[in-house]
Amino acid sequence: MSSALPWLIPEVVQTSNMDCGPACLKSLLQGLGVNVHYGRLRDACQTDVDGTSIDTLEDILPQLGVQAEQVVIPADHLLLDEPKSLPAIVVVRIATGATHFVVAWRKHFGLVQVMDPATGRRWPSTQAFIESLHIHTMQLSASDWRDWAGSDDFLRPLRSKMSSLRIPFITTEQAINQACADPNWTSLAFLDALSRMLASLIGTGAIKNGRESFQLFTTLISKFEQNKTAAFELVPPQYWCVQPNNAEKNNTEGEVQLAYSGAVVLRADPETSAVADEEIGSTDLLHALKEEPSKPLRTLWQLLKQDSLLEPVFLLMAMAVSAMGILTEMLLFRGLIDVQEQLSIGRQSLVAISLLSAFIFSLLLLEYGMASVLLRFGRRLENRFRLVFLQKIPKLGDRYFHSRPNSDLAERSHKLGSLRQLPLLGGRLVTSFFSIVATVVGLIWLAPAVMPWILTLALTQVMIPLLFQPMMAERDLRVRTHVGALGQFYLDALLGLLPIRAHSAENAIRHEHESLLTEWSRASYSFTYFRLSSQAVQTLLSTGLTFVLIVISLTTYGNSPFMLLLIYWALNLPRMGDEFAQAIIEYPNHKNVTLRALEPLGTREEAYSSTTPSSSKDSSIPQEPSHGVDIQIEKVNVVTSGHTLLQDINLHISPGEHVAIVGESGAGKSSLVGLLLGWHIPERGQVKLNHQALDEKQLMQFRQHCAWIDPSIQLWSDSFLANLQYGNTLSADISRTLEQSNLLNLIAKLPQGLQTELGESGGFLSGGEGQRVRLGRAFNRSQARCVIMDEPFRGLDRPQRETLLANARQLWEQSTLVCITHDIGETQSFERVIVVHDGQIVEDNSPQALLNQPESHYRQLLKQEKQVLNNWKQTHLWRKLTLKDGQIREQTQPHLQDAHSSSEGSARHG
Structure with missing residues (x-):
């Protein structure tokens, strides 16, 4: 190339x-x-x-x-x-x-x-x-x-x-050759530092470039040759790129x-150079190279033509007729002026005026019909786009949303309403273009001798907006991107309002917001500057060319009967060009909105590769509630952002088996269960459910038969009952769920019982209360075939943790259960424990067998946990406070409770 x-x-x-x-x-x-x-x-x-x-x-x-x-x-x-x-x-x-x-x-x-x-x-x-x-x-x-x-x-x-310092070529070569002859590093380093210092002195005006710089150069070189140990005295260290x-x-x-x-x-x-597909190491990079760029106009046209192609064709014909009709209207007015003396005052004048009025009324009806059709196109376009958008969103993977600010996605969704303006914009663009063409034809018909000037004026109206359009599109997209990023401070920052205030981070947030606001201001200024510049250039050229055209026409045709009409059309052409320019200027705005809205639609759905064996017609997830799910993970690697999360994972969990997974923070425990939930796609290896490779269809079926408990699960600003039933059938036994999840005492304290609003993200509940609501939501899925519990009891004291874990294992006794926890002690009740370290499964056995191994990771984790608890109980460095029933009491005797014990605060309502 x-x-x-x-x-x-x-x-x-x-x-x-x-x-x-x-x-x-x-x-x-x-x-x-x-x-x-x-x-x-x-x-x-x-x-x-x-x-x-x-x-x-x-x-x-x-x-x-x-x-x-x-x-x-x-x-x-x-x-x-x-x-x-x-x-x-x-x-x-x-x-x-x-x-x-x-x-x-x-x-x-x-x-x-x-x-x-x-x-x-x-x-x-x-x-x-x-x-x-x-x-x-x-x-x-x-x-x-x-x-x-x-x-x-x-x-x-x-x-x-050295050449820019005006040092003679011969001197330069002598100095470089002499430095290269020295095997020591200092000679070349000194020559480089000296040239840098001289350039700095010239830049500050301390010396002049030329004779003064040359003299200083030769003087310092001579002194360096006499005493090389004084190099850093001759040239200060800040000018050296290399130092001892x-x-x-x-x-x-x-x-x-x-x-x-x-x-x-x-x-x-x-x-x-061209690259073969097999030379590209990443599948996503191959998709990036092969993917066609987004074409918003083609996508919108496909949405519009779903009904019929006849309607758009007739609309274009109507616009052309409308443009010609305006010229015909002017010709009729001019003709009426010429023949008024030949018409009788009575009937003939009335008929002429009536015919002209009927013609004008028919043009108004045509304009009304075109506007109605364009508005209908806009409504259809927006509705169809929203339907496609809503159908696409659930198919996008988790990583798509995690890699983009919520504010940016919200801004894209908010701007979808502007899509209905696209047909109106297109109508204005086509109508103004047809009007320019019709007016040019009329002018050439009236004054063929000045046709070159007419065409020049017409091209000016069309070409100037088109020349400025790419630069306008770039600047408009820059503005829109900054607007989407600015929303982060109104959406994302408000979610962390309490931590921001607690850590006095207001100034830091304000500084970040101000810096981004400054960039938005600059981008908006640049966009406005180019917009006004294009309009000014077009106005000046149009005015000058129109004046020249009228003068030449008057000189050529004198007092022609059509001179008044020619002047009118010539003066009207810049107005039509201005309408065309306005439509062109607005086009980047709508194009960028459409491109940003189309980006999610063009995103590859994060599904398992189609090369994996597809599931059978019937679901491989068993339908009988008495059976769990057989899980097999074979030689799996997971890579995210170039970092390996899991490496060489081999794991088999039998149906109905209860397994605990432990390990240090960041070891890869959540990533391991994320394979089952579809968060991660294996870079290598295979995940099987009931002996069938996990693909998109089976993943959806698995999720329908899975219960997932995690502290990050969303609580909605809705009633307690609605949050409890979210994602579950309404036929679940609520009373049994409340009892199993230890929520009866909480319900008794809520002012409106099950109908109490929980606030945004469960803000009216304490952390432990919110976690019990999440547990209750999962307990509603008593028929789940697989249960994944990731730190399910965070924020709860030990007695509640033990009770709730026992309830969960009893409820899902015959289901496959995987429990991730940092509480090593509670895993001793499981028949099997898996230890994850640095993204690898390093131990897999019963708790007792692992404890019998002196060097096992599991034994070390349990030992460290007990040591921390004992040190905390015995130390006198800590004041021990107990929060109960809204009151704080200080303990004067050594604390005998578990370090995890802490009473939950009561429900908060504001």
């Missing part, structure tokens, strides 16, 4: 802070001519690969046809002509101190064209850009740095810098160690 870079890099604005890597990749690849689907690329960086690592980006680019190399180079070498480091993905440091990816595309006369995923395209000065770079310091041996410094990668930019590492003076071989500092750059080769 061609290596010529486009003048402007495509803009891709990130949705969240985790998207700067995928956004930079999309922008860079599209600028190099490689089309990838941004949604697929983003999903790949959330699952198979780590989009936040520049090492991973370096691995991804060759798989997509672009050769890339990650280097650490002195910051002032990045923008030099030799070697060519642009285009490149560069690591910069933002105001908060965090690192961030941007794409440095081109250098233009002291400015750098940068695509920043947080703000879009921007043009900082070279100095400002260099100052924003993240400087990474790495340790390497003196010989390694000396070998690299003697190569062209270092010497070419060094020559370029004081912390690590020598390596094992006695060699000097250096601290080398530079910018982290992932430079891309503009020459792209």
